[in-house]
Amino acid sequence: MAKLMCLCFIILTIVVAVSADECEGDRQAMIKECAKYQQWPANPKLDPSDACCAVWQKANIPCLCAGVTKEKEKIYCMEKVAYVANFCKKPFPHGYKCGSYTFPPLA
Numbered sequence: 001m002a003k004l005m006c007l008c009f010i011i012l013t014i015v016v017a018v019s020a021d022e023c024e025g026d027r028q029a030m031i032k033e034c035a036k037y038q039q040w041p042a043n044p045k046l047d048p049s050d051a052c053c054a055v056w057q058k059a060n061i062p063c064l065c066a067g068v069t070k071e072k073e074k075i076y077c078m079e080k081v082a083y084v085a086n087f088c089k090k091p092f093p094h095g096y097k098c099g100s101y102t103f104p105p106l107a
Helices: 002-038 050-058 061-066 078-087
Strands: none
C-alpha cells in the first residue's frame, strides 16, 4: 500500500510540473506575440497578427487566467484581451472570469 501511495504521489508531482511548464510556455508566447495588442490604453483596438492568433488557438486559457493578478490588469486591458480572443475565433464565454475581470456577453 505504501508503494502505491508513493507511486501516486510521484505521478501527481509530474503532472503538476508538466502543467506548470505548459502554462509558463503559453504565458511567454502570449507576451511575445500578443502583448502589444492587449496593453492599455483601451483604444485603439488593433487586429492581432496571425502569430498572435496561433498562440491564442493553442494556449491553455484557464491556466493563463488563473495567473492574472491586479498588477497584470494594470498592464493588460481586459477589453483588448476580449477583442483579441474574439478576433482569433476563441472568444471567452459570457460570465467567464479571468483575474478579477468577468467577460460580458459578446457584442
